[in-house]
Amino acid sequence: MGEPEPPATPTVIEEGAARGRRPSAFARAGREPLVYFALAGALLFGVDRVRHPPREVRGDIVLTRDFVDGVRRDLASRGGRAPTRAELRAALERFAEEEVLYREAAALGLDRGDPIVRRRMIQKMEVMLGGDAPEPSDAELMRWRDAHPDRYATPASVDFIQVFVDGARHPDTAADCASARARLDAAEAPTSVGDPFVDGATFTAQSRSQVELRFGGAFAEALFNAPAGRWVGxxxxxxxxxxxxxxxxxxxxxxxxxxxxxxxxxxxxxxxxSAARRRAIQRLRTRHTIRIDEASP
Amino acid sequence: MKRSIGCVGLAAIAACSGNNSARPDVGSGDVPSAEVSTDLGAVDAGIDVGVDAPATDTGPRDVGAVDAGPRDAGATDVPIVADGGSLVTYTERRDPCTDRNPLRNAYFGDLHVHTSYSFDSYVFGNRNDPAAAYRFARGEEVPLAPLDSAGNPTRRARLSAPLDFAAVTDHSEFLGERSICTTPGAAGYDSATCRLYRSGTMAGFVEFGAFLTRTDPSRLPFCGVGGRVCTDAATAVWRTIRDAAEGAYDRTSSCRFTSFVAYEWTATTGGSTMHRNVIFRNANVFDLPVSYIEESTAPGLWSALQARCITGLPGCDVLAIPHNLNISNGNTLALEYPAGSTEAQQRELARTRAQMEPLWEIMQHKGASECSSRFSGPDELCGFELMNPTQPLCNGTGTGGGSSCQSRSSYARYALADGLREDARLGVNPYRVGFIGSTDTHNGTPGNTAEATFPGHVGDEDGTPATRLSDNNVVFNPGGLAGVWSVENSRDAIFDAMRRHETFATSGTRIRVRMFGGWDLPTTVCGAPDLAAQGYALGVPMGGQLAARPPSHTSPRFVVLAAADRTPLQQVQIVKGWIDAAGAAHERVVTVAGSATNGASVNTTTCATTAGAGAMSLCGVWTDDQYDPSIRAYYYARVVENPTCRWSTVLCNALPAGSRPANCTSGVVPPTVQERAWSAPIWALPPR
Known part of the structure; x- marks a missing residue:
């Protein structure tokens, strides 16, 4: 499970990985931390080759001017001053050498059998297969909202007042409660009947779950079925x-x-x-024959 | 070295690394010069019984004052109390709350929550980020560490009832470093420090944590000149934290949930925990938290918060909440002033402190900080969830990790008396505070305080029964909750309640407690159905200051009304503390409702409790006949439940008899607890 990560501080970007491709998708993704992270990670690692033809593993390594500029800026940001020519050269040499190792390692299949590498690649695939969903319109948002009332609706609620007879103070609670009711029915002011309750006597816009938490399920059931405007109890x-x-x-x-x-x-x-991901995974699965030999019990 | 975690761990590091360097004079930084406009007395202005106007159905309004017309009392006969017409003023755009109660509602929250963005939480294996923490607070299920071999969490957790509000308070130090070290390709990702950090061992935690004990904290080498690489990354993380708070905040008129943009300032100088949680009023916040690395003293933090937020950023408002006084070696609330400072400068510093720190968190995962049986022997209830029952005592302050000593200023009850002494000396009480509790969870699980199902708060460190019951962890508890009496569940309303100290702490239970003090409260007020309206009309609520004594009166009166959560209440007490004419501190604890001998008991084998004992609601009135108008005093309520099984007992009982860890029978922790709530104090001061 990918934790939404804040964007990384970019360091070096491989040739051609970011330039001039689908800026709108990138801009959209920038608002979505998970995608941003995944894209940044993908770019940094060159893993977005999944969507593009893989390049020759053994071949030229070209560090373009844009790339070199990026390294220079990064060194300047880290060092607090522009790097010397030698420092820049050393950093570029180091990167090139690392890239050689990376490509050779990949060619040797060293990424296989390493659970951490496997997990990371799976995560990146999962994010990538989710694709770039188009920005939804308000109409689409409203359709989505109305299709999921349980998640987005403001629940039904009641405003009510109460008169409380404290069970701890009235050993014969039922009798005292009945006499409280008689006083209410005789039009006595509710502020002068019963005992103080910590949450008061007036409750506004209380949902059923709020009432259940405070007073219990039976109380809530009765309250939400009570007629308005008269005493119930x-x-x-x-x-x-x-x-x-x-x-x-x-x-x-x-x-x-x-x-x-x-x-x-x-x-x-x-x-x-997530739907796109599921579809894509189903599609990819058809490329493979999967055989599972269940262990005997 | 005892392996320990969190703040305690940081403290332990210092003790073990021999880093016992004295901390610098408090206030050696700039004394804040900004004029603070809050009149601490004004918040207690009497509330008049007013005439209400029916509320109109309004749409979203622009930022600015909102006429908080009390809700429609329409056909009701309940009197409406309004505080001069405006109950809440919004400082940011939102819909007015439908449920707006002039007599105030109790809301429960957690203002101390760590997520995977905290450097320690991540090391402990927690992967719940701020958005997940808010989802949990709102009642949704989240995963919990430990992680399996594929990096997926192995447990899940969910609250039995959602919280009303929460603040994610990740450690501001290393926000950027944590991000860099866990983001492949980031500058510094391949550094030795980050590799160690990712190893998931305590060594990685210590590597960072040790900085928090230094008097001269700095950034790691990979952060580059001026730490820019790391502060740039931290700015992005902070943005994500702010976005998560925004996403969780209910700006509709339903007002179901309030989030606060917040962080923790993690000063652990010389091993003493002096941490503060910094809570912002609204979304107007600065771009980068002021962390211990930028400001290593509390006065430096206050100055920076004032300069960069309160006076420096339009719409910005902020407060800081000290916590874990109990493991501060007395330092957090040590009354120290810069050498050679004048009385006027000291007064200014005290005023700044009162302005910036209106609350103390006195209950959390790492123990209670109300009082200690070491100092309040006769008060048996002071033995509750003490982290350090056997540490040596220190007079004043000490240094060293793991809480090397216990000082009176390690506990709220005694520090409050120090504040009264300052009030007598300077005319300003720096400790004019309210109380809250919170969890300090490092699992991103705010409000997860139930004893019976406590899954730990520290990821892998206490993720199994065996680790939870270890010597190091068995003394911890599931933590507390913050209660506020607020007119509604919105940021501005709750922030106002915190500013006026109308808050209470609980040990995790959802006891609601009201307290009022006044000269004209009737002795029969516990029989009044409109107790709260009378309380506001005739007195002041918790956190308030008694009005000047009318000549015709000799004794103030207090009323406490409490409702139980699920476990019945045993008793309600009022704790009075005062200083005499010679400046000596005194305390007195009076039971005003219920009884310690109500017949309640708990079977520690089955955890079954006695039916019928205790009360679900208690009300008590008390008149302080020993009141002396010439002395300074505070009064707070303590509401105590019947005994129940401590989490450790529940856990031990669930294990097969043959495989219970030693601490199931070692007696290191008691088998039962009495969950409780503490109100903010009400203050009685002689006329100036």
Whole structure:
């Protein structure tokens, strides 16, 4: 699982790897840390050859002017001054030599049998196979949101007031709760009936899960089925006995697109990438015959 | 060397490396000259019972003052209390909250959370990043270390109830280094330091951590001249942290979750933990955290935060929260001033401190910092989750890692008295604070405080029953939570609550506790259904300062109302601390509701508890008949649950009898705990 990484500080870029290719995709990817990281990593490692014909393993190693400029800037940034000609030359020689080793190592298959290298290459393939999903429009975001109400909808909620009879203070809770109700039915002000409750008497825009956490499932069930505008009770919680009056009910509704845009965008793109990845992996699988000899039990 | 982790580990490093160099004078940096505009008295201004106007359904508003019309009380008969018309002023664009309560709601959060972006958390095998930590806080499942051979996590975790708010507080030091060392191709990736770091051994952790104990911290060689390579990388990481906070923040009117942009400043000078969590009010923050490497003293940090945020960046506001006083060797709250400073300069520094540090985190994974049975013998409840029950005592401060000594200023109760002494001397109380708890998780799992299912907080280090029950780890606990009384669940409202100290700490349980103090609170207030409205109208809430004593009154009165989470409450206490005319500190603990002998018990073999003992709700009123109007005092509430099995007992019971580690029976830790909550203090000061 790839942890979204902040972009690396780029050091050296291999010839031709980044230049002039699909700037828009790169710009888009820049807003997506995972892709940015993967692209940066891919560029730095030259692994994006997967999508492009692999070059000759044994062949010329050309460090172009752009590449050399990049190394010079990197040395300057690290050293605090422009590198001397000798320092630059040494760095370039070192890179070229490392590239020789890298290509020879790859040709010898030294990347095989190393679990870390294997894991990294798999991760890069997985990211790459996700592809570059196009930037979704607001209409697409809204369709995505409405298709997943469980993830994005603002849940139904109620406003209510309560009168509380503290179970710990009233050994005969049921009787005292009934007399509290009688006072309410006699139009006594609820602020003068019952005991103080730590969260108060007035609750606004409470979702069912919020009510369940505070008062328990049976209470929530009764509350969300209570008619508005009149006292309902007794309801029981772990704290004691309650009479509630629902003041307003708000149905579940989709959250405004503005508040969700970034999250919707990220979720939709990830969904598209993951679907693309699955398709690509299925396609690649057909190139291989897979045989699994299950161990006997 | 005892292998240890986190802050404690850093402390241990110093002890073992012999780095006991004295730390520089506190305040040897620039004394902040910026004028601080907050009037510490103003926040306690009385709240008037007002007339409400029905709230209108408004869309998103521009940045600026929002008329916080109290929500529609419409047909209700509940009186609405408003504090002069505006309950919250937004400093950034968002929808007003539908649930806006003038009498304030209790919200629970975690303001101390490490993710894989912290250099130590990554080494411990945690791969949950800030976005994952926020997902966890909001109730989603996340993976946990240890990692398998393919690098995938082997466990998963989920909260039983989501948090209301959270702040990811990754160590600001090495944000860039950690990124570089784990990003192939980055400059420095192939350095010896990074190779060691990636080895996943404690050596890699120590390599970095040792810098945090030095008096002259610097960047590693691969960071280049001026550390630019690493600070550039850190800027990018910080951007990602800010984006994660943004993504998690609910800006709709539902106000389901609040995130704070934040980081940890990790001063461990000479081995003493003097860490602060730096919490920003909103998304207006500077581009790079001020870390220990930039500012190695607390006054230097405050100055930098003031210059670069409060006065230097429009819309920026910030506060810092010290934590782990218990392993600071007394240093975090040592009252030290630059040699030769004038009284006026000292007063200014005290004022800056009060402004910048309105809260202390007194409960977390690495122990409680309320009080110690070493100093409060008769108070048996001070033996709770002490990290260092046997360390030598030190008078004042000490140095050295692993908490080399225990000082009175290692604990909130006694440091508060030091603050009162300063108030008498300087006219400013530098420790005018509220309390919070948090986890200090290094798994990216904010609020994961349940004893019965504690999976550890330190990745591989305590990822198995055997490692959790080791000598090093068994003294840790699942950590605490931060409670705030806020008009709504938005950044501005919660930040305001933190600024006015209307907060409480818990040991991980979700006890809600209200406390009010005043001269005119009726003795019968516990019978008043509108207790909170009366409390605000007739007194001040937790964190407040009592109004001047009316001539007709001799004694202040306090009321504490608490509701249990799931375990019944045993008792509610009020802790009074004061200094006498000679400056000597005193303390008194009074039980105001419930009883320590309520018949509750727990079977440590089955963890079953006595049914029927204790109460799910407790209310107590107490009048301080010994009140002396000439002395300075503080009063805070402590709400204590019935005993339950400590996490270690639950874990031991779950292991086959024959394979339980020694600490299942060693007695190093008690088999049971009494989870609890602590309110912020209410202050009583003589007229100036």
């Amino acid at each position: 007794p309801l029981t919680s772990r704290y004691g006995c309650h009479h509630v009056r629902v003041e307003a009910v708000t149905a579940s509704r989709p959250a405004p697109i503005d508040a969700l845009r970034e999250r919707l965008r990220a979720d939709l793109l990830e969904d598209q990438r």
